[in-house]
Amino acid sequence: MFMNDSLMRRVDDYKNTAEHNDKLHAEFSQLTQSIPFLAQHRKHIETYNLGFGDSAFHYMWYLLVQHLTKYFPQPSLLEIGVFKGQVISLWSLIAAQLALEISVTGISPLKGNPQPKSLWLYRLKAFTNPKFYQDSRSGNFYADEDYYSIISNLFTTFKLNLSDIRIIKGYSNSLPVINSIKNEKFCLIYIDGDHSYKGVVEDLKNYSNLLENNGLLVMDDASYYLPGRTFWKGHKTVSRACEIIPKLGLINILNIGHNRIYKKLNF
Numbered sequence: 001m002f003m004n005d006s007l008m009r010r011v012d013d014y015k016n017t018a019e020h021n022d023k024l025h026a027e028f029s030q031l032t033q034s035i036p037f038l039a040q041h042r043k044h045i046e047t048y049n050l051g052f053g054d055s056a057f058h059y060m061w062y063l064l065v066q067h068l069t070k071y072f073p074q075p076s077l078l079e080i081g082v083f084k085g086q087v088i089s090l091w092s093l094i095a096a097q098l099a100l101e102i103s104v105t106g107i108s109p110l111k112g113n114p115q116p117k118s119l120w121l122y123r124l125k126a127f128t129n130p131k132f133y134q135d136s137r138s139g140n141f142y143a144d145e146d147y148y149s150i151i152s153n154l155f156t157t158f159k160l161n162l163s164d165i166r167i168i169k170g171y172s173n174s175l176p177v178i179n180s181i182k183n184e185k186f187c188l189i190y191i192d193g194d195h196s197y198k199g200v201v202e203d204l205k206n207y208s209n210l211l212e213n214n215g216l217l218v219m220d221d222a223s224y225y226l227p228g229r230t231f232w233k234g235h236k237t238v239s240r241a242c243e244i245i246p247k248l249g250l251i252n253i254l255n256i257g258h259n260r261i262y263k264k265l266n267f
């Protein structure tokens, strides 16, 4: 394991080639396994189907949380699309284990968007309802479950306090949610909610301006057009939407599998 590893070191060394992207993804997966609390958290998520993504991302978040606390006093982190709480609990766990102070906000509907069981109804809806068609193309379906209780149990399992987290219930593109947060600033925003092209563009336009200068944006499922052979690259819709990011004043500094990291330029 790299004893002096850091986000900046990885950024300085980064090359967006197939070889480097494959190597980084494999190395970060191994590094997740080398840190017992990261390995244990990821194993729990995989065993109980509590989230998506690759185990490499646990080590990525380990570097990111440390980076933020080095450059910002008590950094504020926002996740759009909390699902069952994998990432907000991981951020909290990393902070607790390393005695770092962070503040965490999540935006999520805390309910499902189930797809119809009947193939006939599925086809009919895909044909007649454009939003349903977009959801079907971008993997936007989730079972109806008691998401809040699932998140709460996950926090309890890792002896974390869910009351330290602010959860805003709703969809990121709804006006009440946007208005509730529009005067705030975040050091890191992680977008993993609506995966349709329109939904991602809306999130980017509505939330990238809430980033502090030098703050970081992490886009999930966004590497469809990147070189690499050994990892899942995410959705075409999300990856295409990310093409507007440079126009929003951010630059791509590092990619780990299908997670792309951008930095807001200091104007």
Ligand SMILES: C[S@@+](CC[C@H](N)C(=O)[O-])C[C@H]1O[C@@H](n2cnc3c(N)ncnc32)[C@H](O)[C@@H]1O
Residues within 6 Å of the ligand: 050, 051, 052, 053, 080, 081, 082, 083, 084, 085, 086, 087, 107, 108, 109, 110, 111, 112, 113, 142, 170, 171, 172, 173, 192, 193, 194, 195, 199
């Ligand atoms: C892929 S899952 C997120 C997985 C989670 N980030 C993780 O790493 O385990 C997407 C989540 O976003 C939610 N979602 C969909 N559209 C959303 C929106 N516009 N705003 C917030 N959440 C949204 C879904 O209900 C689902 O819980």
